[in-house]
Amino acid sequence: MGTVPVAPRQTGRAPVETSLVYAHGLAALVTLLLSVTFGIIISIQLWAPDLGAGVPALGWGRLRYAHTQGIMLGWLANAFFAFLYHAVPRLTGRPVTSPGLGRWLFGLWNVAVMGAGWVLVLSGVSQPLEWAEFPPVVDVLVVAGIVLALIQFVPPFFSRGLESLYVSSWYIIGALVFTALAYPMGNIAPELVPGPAGAAFSGLWIHDAVGLFVTPLALAILYFVIPVVTGKPIYSHFLSMLGFWLLFFLYPLNGTHHYVMSVIPMDTQLAAITASALLGLTVILVVANLLLSLHGAGVFPADPGLRFVVMSVIFYLVVSIQGSLQAFMAVNAFVHFTDWVIGHSHLAMLGFASFAAAGALAHAWPHIPGARYNARLVSLAYWLLCAGLLIMVVDLTVAGLMQAQLWQSGAPWTSSLEAARPYWIVRTLSSIPIAAGFIALLAGLLTGPVTRPPAAEMRAAA
């Protein structure tokens, strides 16, 4: 095999900033539980709309801003940072740039970005742009945070030379570099470019947020955890690299499929729809490589981290095929604007991305000296989350089809609201296992026996 890297390097251990893994891991779960709370309140408001009436900060719109920004920048970004502190020294054999820098990044991200961002959107300072609701002043801080993350995590990779990087390393570098480019484009450009042209940039960002930030870091986790836990190399280095470059070529070209049948030029829409179809095919290739890399570990492996990761792979396949499908004009004309799409986005962020993030935390936690780890609670979290997500996505998908049908039929608008009500109640009920699952995950990382990392790691950390 020569130097072709087919698994994360397990030799030449470098010191791991385990306290930062721990801090970001807990910050991830705390911001997650807050974001889930926002989500539950707005889900209740759909069938009990007077809840929170008269309290501006409890208005549906403001809470929705806080919900999605919290999921992306609070929960997922913190979990990804925790994973990077765990994985980068293991992938490169070198420490991250600076623990002091890490403390600044942690403080900036959780106090200045999340704290200030939430306070501002809930008090009415925001921008009405999807996945970009934090106001421009916070956007500046986010970009500063991404630059700090680049300084923290990317230099260790260059010590080895690009050609011998494992695929997870490529995804990590790609995610950080492209997010640094895409975030200002998506958050600032629509403030400067008015009208549908601004929407074109918004469309790019809606997809880049998922495709260039969340997806590559989630895939870095999947490609990292699978070979480490199974102890076997990934199925194909070539396929992993082919998938990597195809994804980074195709993801940015998908954006306009969020505005199909709009006034945005038809050629642009068709380009995005074509890219969406090709993206679906690419994901099949990536997922095939990941599943073959399991080498028979099964759909429900015993290791809780790997179990989350395997389910994440499956969600990734389903949500990507669904995404390609709903980009097609005939499907889009029908299901767009309905709860079908809300089901899709939850399958992506709560299914694929959150399962990868939870898998990363469950995988990294036992390697933190002095941390507690309760495998039974983590396992319970897995089953609760699977159940809740399945109920929610099926419920919202059916609700979306029903809404689409009523809108097509020319029925009065309010009939679509009345028909949706039972589905919205079920969706709120589905949040009970989901919230319980995340609480169990947090409890699983705070209780149980004190972990004992392998002796080699202890020496390296000392």
Place this chain on the structure above:
Amino acid sequence: MNQPARVLRMSYLVASLAGVGFFVLSVAWLGVWPARRLAEDAKRTGPGHVVALTPSEARGRVIYAREGCAYCHTQQVRFTQADIARFGAPTLAWETRADTPHMMGTRRIGPDLARAGGTRSEDWHLTHLYAPRSVVPASVMPPYRHLFAGGSDAPRQEARDLVAYLETLGRARELAGDEGEARAATVSHTHMEGLTPSPVLNPHPARPRRTGEVPALPANGDRARGEWLYARNCAACHGSTLEGNGPGAGGLTPRPTNLAEHTYTDGRLAQALWNGVSGTAMPAWRDLPLADLGALVEYVRDPRITSQLRHDRTRPAQGELAFGQRVYEANCAQCHGAQGAGDGWAARALAVAPTNFRVQRLWGTAAMRILQTGIEGTMMASWRSRLSGEEMQAVAEYIVQLYRDEQDLRAREGRR
């Protein structure tokens, strides 16, 4: 350890540069290039000048943005048959060219608002923002009470700004007029193919029209269904007893009609349902199937539910008619018309059309009360200081007998 060939190392470097190139390509292809095309489209199809938002409207837009209105209400009519049928002409590039940031939206829980201007009255909007379910029982919209000082009749400036902004939605296209529509027809958006152009720019089913053809409603509608529909669509304003005192009535000027103190011809009810009542909060109901509108007509004029409420209906004393007619012709005819058909020479200038007494009958005490108090929010003033009690009594008795629905009356007499 074997070092890979130099060419392999170079390939990774090239690939890395290409990766950044991919991103630049995506922004150029799907961002910058369509932006230029849209600017050209806007220039070609739009009017030279688009009315800018006033400071109040601009503040309203900021409120709309911060409360997340765009996350339930899109502001784009798509190029699809269903959208065009429900919301009107597809949104063109120039219509929103000044919107910064755009609020096209990706989710509809409530209806699209791209052409919401002119579909509801200001007081309806205020009532709806303060307590949405008081006027739309099935609504799931959150109440925006913090924009008010304690009631829908006490809007803060923020609520007024927001309503001012809502009234601008679709305004630019309306102002562009026939010339604008002629230019819009030249838009060669590929997905226009196969789409039937809408006969009207804004066919919003709730948009009131002063006049307009009313399709024939099926006779003998289903009264039980009418009652069910009334409870869900009408009772919020007109009240469960039809007395114009529903939970949403308080904030509306003119107040919702007390249906119980009137008798209407079927044609009059069909007209009000199909076209709405211009200048009032009564929207049109063209999104309801004709059979449902017929059922509503049947319910609203059914004497069974109103017999108790119409206890004061009395035939006027015939002897006073000649006197009443003289008073009417001197004081009322310029608006209500010589024959009482609501078509006096001054009628066209009034925001709310004067009552046509030939198709709706006001029962005795109600006519007297209105003469004394007038109708707030319309040009119908109080006549207390201008007419004596006898004159008012006489004119009240005169207008009641102007009602002409002989066929209907005979049918009812026969039924009794």
